[in-house]
Amino acid sequence: MPSGQQRARAQASAITPGKRSPEPEPAPADKVRALFGGHRLSPGQRRIAQYITDHLTEAAFLSITDLADRVGVSQPSVTRFAASLGFSGYPALREALQPLALSAVAGAPATPEETRRNELQAAVDAEIANLAGLRRVLADTDRILDLGRELATSVPLTILGLRISVSLAEYFAYAAKRIHPDVRLVSRGGSVAYDALLQSREAGGTWVLAFAMPRHANEILAALRAARSTGLRVALITDVPMGPLVDEADVVFTAGTGSRLVFDSYAAPGVLSAAILQAMADADPERTQLRLEKYEQAAEQHDFFLED
16 A cells, blocks of 8 residues: 555656546645545644645645644644654655645645635535435435334433534434433443443333444443443444444444544434434334324424424
8 A cells, every 4th residue: 555655746746648638637735635535634633734735835844843833733743643644754744745835836826715615615525425325325225214113112212422423412312302202312431321321221222323423432332332231232323334333233324424624524424313213203103293293282382493
């Protein structure tokens, strides 16, 4: 597998014309994005990548001290960033960036504002690709319907999400409570999670639906193992099809996360969650209708919402 430095040199070199017509030369900023793409970067590392992309002609010639100061991170953070891209250190990364910066100077590069706008659009494009991948997953409706039936019959039903995944778990639990009689949200790890999982199992629950978005925490793995140890079956929504988290689950659905910005975005996991909620609602239509009608009556009686 080529190193980050080898990839960068290949991207910086001119594209050889074909016999009929030459391919357009990628813009320097696009080459930099390609260099950073395909790597799982932390939010801090994404800030470094974004600064370099926005200020390529300057950043490629900064010392590690100056770059760290400009971004607002530590020097070791810059070193770890370079290593995560496959470089031996920051000097090797800077060496790879400098030809790209020089080509940007020669070719009248886009302004930082234009570069940032294109990056935001690229983030949307990446999420569209994630949704297209989810569309292929949902072509097999039997798996979604089967899971919906299982979750609908688990009373109580436990929803698990820790750290960054709490928001997805809260959304699912909030909606599921409208159509399910006993939904329990677990959003804290450690012994608190174990107690909640054990209580759910002792109360008659059979399933836990867990959300595990990157960066995957050790405590979510511990919670999945705790769930299995209590006798609960595990349905997992995550972004990768393999790994230790998947090994602990009975049913797994994957949905890609957007990683082009400092923090991940969750368009595909959100749609997948809504699809599973739909399957739960369809699994027991009479209960669903009764509960929704009672909720609407309560909402009207207590004036929950603004008038449309």
